[in-house]
Amino acid sequence: MIGYLNLILRLTIWFLLTSDLSLANIIIGVAIALLLPRSYTSPSAIRDWLRALWEIIVAIPQAYFEALEIIFRPHNYEDITLERVKPQRTPGLIFLDIFLITFTPKTIVLKYHEEGWYEVHRVRRRQKRDSQQ
Template identity: 75%
Template sequence: MGTITILNIILRLTIWFLLTADFGLANIIIGVAIAFLLPHGSISPGKLKDWLRVLWEIMVAIPQAYFEAIQIILRPHNEEEIVREKVKPRRTPGLIFLDIFLITFTPKTIVTKYDEQGWYEVHLVRRKKKKIKQKL
């Protein structure tokens, strides 16, 4: 069993536990069975590098999420914007899911739509920029 397969199983189990919020023995057995029974994709050597990069981005996103939450509490963010972001090349469905999770994890952004052509629609909340008054 390769590293990518193990990472896919861990991802599936994590999603299962997040959905069920139950760590009972029966639920763990069901989650492991589902993780192994779901179809697996093809494996390429470049995917491991992508997985490790995403795992690092998750570790960086945790303190960033706390920082953004404090910013929103202390300074109101009244400006909203919807932008389109291109999906990174060579993304598997699992990595696309993690990308969407990362974008949505931080308080100032949420993915509202994933386009099959390779685009995310992201809703951003920003601080309103102060306009400088000019004297004539």
């Protein structure tokens, strides 16, 4: 089952990159998705994939809300933080995590550290009280 989810993820990325649903492009996309090497790390559980997909569905209205908030209430401050990667994540789930963080207008992943950290840039309305002193 996880193999199918990886295949669907690869095809989705291919179609988003090419923006072409012609028969030739579908055949090329399937061929590339099947030829790309697979990772032989521990397989992720179905519940991790479902949780990630649910988080993406929840992030869509959140992204609209944040976009409107940035338009009507300026965000003048920014900071860079390190966020821990959830344990035992496969490369596909790490990609979805990075996509989810970057999807919302107030955050973007600057770098993924192999030690298990995301470097995240955030914009905020106000400075934190600690940094004002």
